[in-house]
Amino acid sequence: MSQLLIRNARLVNEGRVVETDVLIKDGFITKLGSGLSDAHSDKIIDAGGNYLLPGVIDDQVHFREPGLTHKATIGSEARAAVAGGVTSFMEMPNTVPNALTQELLADKYAIAARTSLANYSFFMGASNDNLDEVLRTNTADVCGIKVFMGSSTGNMLVDNEQVLDQLFKESPMLIATHCEDEATVRANAEHYKAEYGEQATAGLHPLIRNEEACLRSSSLAVELAKRHNTRLHILHISTADELALFRNDIPLTEKRITAEVCVHHLWFDSEDYARLGNQIKCNPAIKAPYHKEALLAGLLDDRLDIIATDHAPHTWAEKQQHYWQAPAGLPLVQHPLLLMLDFVKQGKLSIETLVRKMSHAPADCFQIDRRGYVREGYWADLVLVDPVRPITVAKENILYQCGWSPLEGHTFGASVTHTIVSGRLVYENGRFMTDQPGERMMFTR
Known part of the structure; x- marks a missing residue:
């Protein structure tokens, strides 16, 4: 695991939209707030005011x-x-x-x-x-x-x-x-x-x-x-x-x-x-x-x-x-x-x-254990979205093995730019960043 810092995000979480930074360490969200230090971060993502969602x-x-x-x-x-x-x-x-x-x-x-x-x-x-x-x-x-x-x-x-x-x-x-x-x-x-x-x-x-x-x-x-x-x-x-x-x-x-x-x-x-x-x-x-x-x-x-x-x-x-x-x-x-x-x-x-x-x-x-919300102490499962970057569904960007979609030709108004799974950056602007698998979900029942 490593340390990852997301800066300048518009976080949508628990009914609110707030500007914040997010510090991630060893798979978990360790701190939310403004102006977080990047001294020990292995990677810094500047969200540029884009939406950050769980x-x-x-x-x-x-x-x-x-x-x-x-x-x-x-x-x-x-x-x-x-x-x-x-x-x-x-x-x-x-x-x-x-x-x-x-x-x-x-x-x-x-x-x-x-x-x-x-x-x-x-x-x-x-x-x-x-x-x-x-x-x-x-x-x-x-x-x-x-x-x-x-x-x-x-x-x-x-x-x-x-x-x-x-x-x-x-x-x-x-x-x-x-x-x-x-x-x-x-x-x-x-x-x-x-x-x-x-x-x-x-x-x-x-x-x-x-x-x-x-x-x-x-x-x-x-x-x-x-x-x-x-x-x-x-x-x-x-x-x-x-x-x-x-x-x-x-x-x-x-x-x-x-x-x-x-x-x-x-x-x-x-x-x-x-x-x-x-x-x-x-x-x-x-x-x-x-x-x-x-x-x-x-x-x-x-x-x-x-x-x-x-x-x-x-x-x-x-x-x-x-x-x-x-x-x-x-x-x-x-x-x-x-x-x-x-x-x-x-x-x-x-x-x-x-x-x-x-x-x-x-x-x-x-009743999933520590997922689904952006909270300190929770697993870092996050997605960054550019709300004004359109993308058209086409054969060349469909990733399903079957190779087709009923949405082909439709242009969406937003795009996913980054996806973080259990604290690991796995997707960034069209590129997959790791072959390390995700985690088995646990339940608090």
Whole structure:
């Protein structure tokens, strides 16, 4: 480790914007204030009045390793993440093989310890028949239990009502759910296959994976959580219909049921299928424009607690298949901060709210040890942003292994200039500065 000094930054943190210097030593923030001494610093960064933010914590990504490494690897996607200001991620268990045992979960941690530039954690996967394995999960060093209450890769659909009830009753830690009612989705798919056959396009996706499927499943998850006082986090809310399930009358730290919205459900809507087709096919589906507006309102009034990506890369060839065969998911982890900074420029949310929803709230929601805030004694996970340097998304600057983005051609109004992960400068103006991996996140439960 070394000593790093950041000067002349406009720090956005805990609801305020203040001008300050930040001194970092041996991975941690040691001092905040003006005119800090640089006598022992190995490197000095002059922020020049640019924004300094706590690093983004993305609580939902699919980095495809092991087993699907033709799409992505932990190493490749972590590099894309830090280039976009995402300093920490939580990755999902539907890799191949599915992370349904403690040994398979440990394998993923071992890969990340070798190859991830970002800090990392991995969800333990639940199935219809691995409750004993789930209950062995260590609450101090694993982010949570993932339950697919809708179709997924391999043996990860949990549709046995008795098993669901036991999981919610006995889980020692946070349960994160993908909520779509499988019976509703299958019935809708059969209907539209009969009607459209091979003429089907991605525009049907929000009709097949519709509002009813989401609301039925989310309502069941909330009912189970209330019955057993389970710590429940519902991932990627995509409909206005579901917002009534969530509270905004108590602080996040007191909530037993929380929810997130993903950037693509705030950015795209069903009118974009005509232009982008399968590129924006994802589960749950991107839906009609009024849902997008309602989700933003739910984010601002604190019914929705966190902004995430659900980064889920597939190869371009896979996405070019017919609608029925094309896989669901889109690559996003390089750009969530820039997407939301565009919202700031448009006046849709404040930069203080952006930081609260992308950094503070994930840390509070998952009870992450000393991350998510810029405080003395906390890990130094930081991102510097030039708010007036535009960047256009293009093939040559997309860092995902899959090599494409549904945002290609869009010009963002701001740019990430520096990213610091656990006290190490890992990204500076387009260059990666170290091959030293990030740290395994720990949790104070």
